[in-house]
Amino acid sequence: MDNLLHATCFKQALDLARAGRWEEARQTLKGLQDEFIALYDENQALKQQLREVAEVLDLSESMRFDGQKYWLETEDNREGPYCQVCYDQHGKLLRLQEQKRHWQCKGCGNLYLKLEKRKDSEPRQAGSRFPSRLIKNPIPLFVK
Numbered sequence: 153m154d155n156l157l158h159a160t161c162f163k164q165a166l167d168l169a170r171a172g173r174w175e176e177a178r179q180t181l182k183g184l185q186d187e188f189i190a191l192y193d194e195n196q197a198l199k200q201q202l203r204e205v206a207e208v209l210d211l212s213e214s215m216r217f218d219g220q221k222y223w224l225e226t227e228d229n230r231e232g233p234y235c236q237v238c239y240d241q242h243g244k245l246l247r248l249q250e251q252k253r254h255w256q257c258k259g260c261g262n263l264y265l266k267l268e269k270r271k272d273s274e275p276r277q278a279g280s281r282f283p284s285r286l287i288k289n290p291i292p293l294f295v296k
């Protein structure tokens with residue numbers, strides 16, 4: 153039921169009441185009330201979806217790609233690393249398990265070799281989400 157129809161129904165209920173046809177007026181108002189409740193529920197569900205989308209957007213803005221893996225960075229904290237494959241394909245944050253020479257994703261099984269002598273001062277591909285296709289030169293981290 154759209155807004156115009158709602159307005160029409162209110163007018164109808166008013167006309168019925170003025171004509172003393174109370175039962176019909178009551179039925180019309182009851183129908184409007186049911187519609188109102190359905191719209192309220194739909195509105196709540198949409199608000200919830202909006203909140204979830206906003207959370208995902210906030211999350212993606214805090215994701216940093218180091219050339220291999222993702223890190224979740226806030227102002228004073230850095231968590232991770234997380235699996236690039238799982239995040240890019242499914243939007244899932246799977247924490248990598250640290251092994252002696254590599255990191256392992258228990259979700260997809262991917263291995264990420266540990267890079268020796270990597271300095272935090274090296275420029276990161278901040279915010280880059282599609283590194284392999286967009287970066288033409290080899291990623292420096294893999295060369296040295």
Ligand SMILES: [Zn+2]
Pocket residue numbers: 235236237238239246257258259260261262
């Ligand atoms: Zn994974």
